[in-house]
Amino acid sequence: MTKQKRKGTRSQTSVDASLVRVLDEGGRLVGEEPALPRRSLLELYSHMALVRLLDTRLMNLQRQGRIGFYGVSTGEEAAAIGSGYALKPEDWVFPALRQGGVALMRGMPLSVYIAQCYGNALDVQKGRQMPCHYAYKRANFVAWSSCIGTQLPHAVGAAWAARFKGDPRVMMAYLGDGATSEGDFHVAMNFAGVFRVPVVFFCQNNQWAISVPLSRQTASENIAVKAQAYGFEGVRVDGNDVLAVYEVTRRAVEKAREGGGPTLIEAVTYRLGGHSSSDDPSRYRDPREVERWQRLDPLARFRKYLEARGLWDEKKEIQLHEKLNEQISRAIREAEAAPPLPLETLIEDVYAEPPPRLRRQLEEVRRLRPSPS
Numbered sequence: 001m002t003k004q005k006r007k008g009t010r011s012q013t014s015v016d017a018s019l020v021r022v023l024d025e026g027g028r029l030v031g032e033e034p035a036l037p038r039r040s041l042l043e044l045y046s047h048m049a050l051v052r053l054l055d056t057r058l059m060n061l062q063r064q065g066r067i068g069f070y071g072v073s074t075g076e077e078a079a080a081i082g083s084g085y086a087l088k089p090e091d092w093v094f095p096a097l098r099q100g101g102v103a104l105m106r107g108m109p110l111s112v113y114i115a116q117c118y119g120n121a122l123d124v125q126k127g128r129q130m131p132c133h134y135a136y137k138r139a140n141f142v143a144w145s146s147c148i149g150t151q152l153p154h155a156v157g158a159a160w161a162a163r164f165k166g167d168p169r170v171m172m173a174y175l176g177d178g179a180t181s182e183g184d185f186h187v188a189m190n191f192a193g194v195f196r197v198p199v200v201f202f203c204q205n206n207q208w209a210i211s212v213p214l215s216r217q218t219a220s221e222n223i224a225v226k227a228q229a230y231g232f233e234g235v236r237v238d239g240n241d242v243l244a245v246y247e248v249t250r251r252a253v254e255k256a257r258e259g260g261g262p263t264l265i266e267a268v269t270y271r272l273g274g275h276s277s278s279d280d281p282s283r284y285r286d287p288r289e290v291e292r293w294q295r296l297d298p299l300a301r302f303r304k305y306l307e308a309r310g311l312w313d314e315k316k317e318i319q320l321h322e323k324l325n326e327q328i329s330r331a332i333r334e335a336e337a338a339p340p341l342p343l344e345t346l347i348e349d350v351y352a353e354p355p356p357r358l359r360r361q362l363e364e365v366r367r368l369r370p371s372p373s
Contacts (some may be wrong), residue, residue, distance in 0.1 A: 019236050019268060022243040025296055029306025034247040037303060038311060044085060044242055048077040048299055050324050051101035054302065055273070057328050059118060062277045066336070067117040068228060069131040073098040075240075075272035077203045078298035081105065082245030083267070086253050087172055092140040094155035096148075096174045096306035097223075097276075098204060110331040122338035124344045132276075149175060149182035152201070155322055159197035159262075169347045170256045171199045178209025181217050189264070193230035196261035200252045201227075203264065204239060206271035211284040227264035239267030240298040243305075270296070343369070 014179075015257055022031040054235045055072040062070045074079060076098050084102030089208075093102055112122060121129030122263055125135055125143065135143030144151045155173035163168045179185055180203065192199050199359070203223050207214050220226055227234030237248040245267055252263035270293035281290075306312035342363060347358040 004085050004101065006255040012115050013220050014233065018299055018338070019238045020244050020248050021238045021241050022247065023241045023301055023305055025301060027280050027301045027308065029305075031244070034179050034243055034250070036243075036246070040085075040346070041306065041309075041311060044081060044246070045299075045302055045312070046320060046324075047081045047085075047101060048302065049320055050104065050327075051077045051081065052299060053236060053321065053324050053328060054101075057325075057332070058114070059277060061117070061332070067131060069277055070117065071132045072095050072273040073101065075293065075297070076204055076206055076269045077101065078242035078245055078302065079202075079239040079267040080268045082242040083174075083202050083249040083265070084173070086246050086249035087170070088253075090140070090168075091170045091172060091253070092155075092158055094142050094151040094158075094171060094173045095134070095144050096151065096176055096204070097144075098176075098178065098206075099174050100132060100134050103134050103139055103141045106136070106141060108134070108136040108139050108141065111334040112136070114328075114331050115335040118335055118338070119337040119341070120335070121341050122335055123341075126349075127341055136264065149179040149184035149188075151175075152179070152184050152188035155199050156192045156197055159199040159256075160195060163195070163197050168257055169198070170253050171197075172253075173199055173201050175201065177203060177207065177217055177223060178204040178212065179203070180223055181209070188372040189230040189262075193227075194234050196232075196259070198256040198259075199262045200249065200256055201262065201264045202249065203266045204269055204270050205266050206239075208271055208275070208281075208285070210275045210279065211281075216273075222266060224266035232264070233337060234264040234266065236266045239269030240296050240301060242298060242302050268280060269298075 022029065022033060024030045051073055055074050058067065058070045059072060061067045080099045080101050084105050089106065095102065100113065104110065111122060113134060115122035116125060117131040129143060130146060133144060135141055142154065152173050152175060155171040159171040162339050166178060175185065175189065189201065205214065205223055209217060222236055224234030224236040235248055239245060248265055252265060256262060270292060272290060343362060346365065347354045347362050
């Protein structure tokens with residue numbers, strides 16, 4: 001891998017700081033390729049393509065009123081998929097908003113993933129979380145909160161427990177650039193540095209914390225440099241280069257597994273869409289900035305690399321899109337066919353035996369609930 005400097009304003013591309021890269025913007029090699037077989041390269045591309053198509057399809061469902069909310073990952077696919085691919089099945093993921101693709105990659109069924117946006121009987125969280133707040137226990141993928149940054153101390157606590165028990169698992173703590181302004185970020189980083197716990201902090205720096213640009217989040221030169229204050233390594237990587245993301249994360253994960261302590265990875269990427277389906281980024285963002293980042297599309301870059309290696313072509317692209325769209329359509333049909341959750345689920349899973357006051361409240365809800373027409 002190589003480190004190259006890119007110029008621009010700090011709020012866009014973090015000027016004067018080196019980015020670890022394997023591919024340039026045109027998909028050409030500028031560094032050492034990770035030792036990944038052909039199958040893995042194609043898996044990476046397929047997972048990224050699935051996330052991109054899901055964004056389009058589920059945003060359409062939201063605009064049609066079939067789901068209430070959605071948060072896209074468009075433009076950030078390489079950061080999430082490349083980092084998640086570096087983990088082992090036994091490792092744990094503490095996600096933020098835009099890592100749903102990692103849950104799918106680790107085995108979450110697509111129909112269950114989509115049902116989470118409906119909150120019906122197929123949703124493993126029983127409709128108790130906002131849409132896009134995925135969790136899947138079998139994939140060691142932990143539920144997260146809309147309260148920004150709270151997953152970071154949780155990840156560090158789990159890492160401390162793993163170290164205490166001699167368990168070789170590594171915890172992956174995802175965050176956005178906005179989370180670095182939260183107290184939980186300091187608490188987690190400080191504890192992780194002092195006790196050298198097996199955790200990797202992976203910051204998807206997409207330049208915007210909803211409508212607040214990076215320049216209003218920190219006066220530091222970049223985000224990765226913050227790790228120095230806590231006594232461990234910080235690395236900046238081109239977040240639109242899936243191969244560089246994978247390799248940087250793989251090294252950090254293995255270092256943590258071997259007792260080398262935490263790493264803060266700053267993946268410099270961009271949120272091409274709005275923060276969520278409720279956001280209009282045109283009210284606070286210069287469209288020329290978006291156009292510049294569109295030319296750095298992580299899928300287009302990786303596809304050019306695969307084509308240059310003779311692993312991809314237009315026919316395969318069409319076949320992949322047809323296959324993925326059919327999978328998504330089938331999963332949507334399955335999710336929408338699931339029945340509503342029974343009212344009893346409102347008082348389940350908190351107490352072994354629901355107390356009388358909750359039973360009374362449930363009966364009141366039953367009385368007030370309109371009769372089905």
